[in-house]
Amino acid sequence: MTVVQIPGSKSITARALFLAAAAEGSSVLRRPLLSDDSEGFVQGLATLGYRVDRQPEAWTIEGRPAGPAVAEAEVYCRDGATTARFLPALAAAGRGTFRFDASEQMRRRPLGPLTGALRELGVDLTHELAEGHHPLTVRADGIKGGALTLDAGLSSQFLTALLLVGPLTAEGLDITVSDLVSVPYVEMTLAMMRRFGNDARRVGDTFHVPPQPYRATDYLIEPDASTASYFLAAAALTGRTVTVPGLGSGSLQGDLRFAEVLRRMGAEVELGTDSVTVTGPERLSGVTVNMRDISDTVPTLAAIAPFAEGPVRIEDVYNTRVKECDRLAACEQNLAAMGIGVSTGRDWIEIQPGRPTPVTVACHGDHRIAMAFSVTALGLAKNGIPGALTLDDPGCVRKTFPGFHQALAELRAEWQL
Numbered sequence: 067m068t069v070v071q072i073p074g075s076k077s078i079t080a081r082a083l084f085l086a087a088a089a090e091g092s093s094v095l096r097r098p099l100l101s102d103d104s105e106g107f108v109q110g111l112a113t114l115g116y117r118v119d120r121q122p123e124a125w126t127i128e129g130r131p132a133g134p135a136v137a138e139a140e141v142y143c144r145d146g147a148t149t150a151r152f153l154p155a156l157a158a159a160g161r162g163t164f165r166f167d168a169s170e171q172m173r174r175r176p177l178g179p180l181t182g183a184l185r186e187l188g189v190d191l192t193h194e195l196a197e198g199h200h201p202l203t204v205r206a207d208g209i210k211g212g213a214l215t216l217d218a219g220l221s222s223q224f225l226t227a228l229l230l231v232g233p234l235t236a237e238g239l240d241i242t243v244s245d246l247v248s249v250p251y252v253e254m255t256l257a258m259m260r261r262f263g264n265d266a267r268r269v270g271d272t273f274h275v276p277p278q279p280y281r282a283t284d285y286l287i288e289p290d291a292s293t294a295s296y297f298l299a300a301a302a303l304t305g306r307t308v309t310v311p312g313l314g315s316g317s318l319q320g321d322l323r324f325a326e327v328l329r330r331m332g333a334e335v336e337l338g339t340d341s342v343t344v345t346g347p348e349r350l351s352g353v354t355v356n357m358r359d360i361s362d363t364v365p366t367l368a369a370i371a372p373f374a375e376g377p378v379r380i381e382d383v384y385n386t387r388v389k390e391c392d393r394l395a396a397c398e399q400n401l402a403a404m405g406i407g408v409s410t411g412r413d414w415i416e417i418q419p420g421r422p423t424p425v426t427v428a429c430h431g432d433h434r435i436a437m438a439f440s441v442t443a444l445g446l447a448k449n450g451i452p453g454a455l456t457l458d459d460p461g462c463v464r465k466t467f468p469g470f471h472q473a474l475a476e477l478r479a480e481w482q483l
């Protein structure tokens with residue numbers, strides 16, 4: 067049995083940073099994620115005048131319920147969609163002129179439903195180059211609040227941004243949502259808002275957020291379940307056992323359900339109160355699975371799929387086309403290059419069993435493509451397929467797990483693969 071320590075959850079770190087910044091008093095966030103996304107979020111907060119004291123194991127943030135401490139700022143959001151979508155909402159609740167920009171990759175990703183909703187709430191917001199994309203400027207003068215509708219079919223992060231800012235509005239928010247994707251991330255948002263003292267709740271398709279102030283909290287961040295998927299998949303693929311401590315039945319992260327997908331493919335899964343353990347079978351079986359709730363783990367499953375006994379079909383994941391890259395296209399491209407039978411439609415991908423030949427993986431600057439296909443390399447080694455699989459951009463893992471390659475190398479050394 068191999069124990070793998072996984073760094074903190076990106077999504078929980080981002081929410082905790084927002085909530086701590088918006089709360090009255092000083093919050094301590096324990097075991098935050100140290101990566102490009104979370105550093106970008108902290109840097110964004112600092113640019114907006116929030117005080118963050120960063121020790122490696124704990125970050126202390128002084129909250130400001132009235133919003134940013136500066137009247138003008140230029141915030142660079144890097145590649146992080148949580149930063150690029152949550153921080154403009156936070157700034158809108160304050161007073162001042164705040165310009166936001168992001169990397170080329172993030173500039174391409176959609177923002178329109180969120181910026182449209184902020185405008186519906188009376189926020190003065192202008193896009194510089196293209197409607198619904200970064201860069202943008204918010205001329206903030208507080209938010210009164212009220213009722214609004216939101217299309218959350220491309221991203222749940224639009225809803226999370228509005229939920230998080232709701233308690234900072236004068237009257238609260240009632241948000242009626244259509245076509246919501248990634249539901250567990252919204253449940254995570256509501257659970258964390260409760261921990262910081264706000265009783266936002268969902269009734270049918272409407273989310274009610276009372277204007278109840280956040281209070282400062284001491285918050286322990288869970289390991290990242292999407293990151294864990296690569297190591298659980300590695301165990302499932304090679305017949306080994308991996309335990310990830312800190313991720314158990316009480317986890318806030320939907321992506322832990324990826325272990326259930328591995329179970330359906332024949333792996334043994336033990337979900338304890340504070341850990342998850344996966345043991346791989348002799349050979350995985352094929353599966354058809356709806357991954358609308360857990361779409362960050364689509365590349366992980368696609369990358370081990372060729373080694374299954376039957377076809378692997380992943381459905382209802384259109385929004386994976388508007389992530390760091392078009393992930394259905396990137397998975398199809400790389401699997402096809404390896405000689406694997408693969409087809410895709412608007413919102414699905416189907417992968418046939420086969421013997422992948424090693425290639426240089428086209429990462430498209432996407433950490434999940436890089437990490438997922440690094441696991442394919444273990445399948446090649448286990449099946450005695452000669453040659454090395456390489457990545458055209460190994461460094462892109464810095465977005466969520468700068469130490470990924472080292473961690474995987476340690477696993478391979480232990481398993482002699």
Ligand SMILES: O=C(O)C1=C[C@@H](OP(=O)(O)O)[C@@H](O)[C@H](O)C1
Pocket residue numbers: 076077078080148220221222223226247248251361362385
């Ligand atoms: O709210 C969050 O922290 C996230 C929500 C999901 O995005 P979508 O809602 O865009 O699917 C997920 O893919 C992303 O990595 C993190």
Ligand SMILES: C=C(OP(=O)(O)O)C(=O)O
Pocket residue numbers: 145146147148362389390434466
């Ligand atoms: C989609 C992702 O990130 P984000 O949307 O937060 O940039 C991800 O981490 O897979």
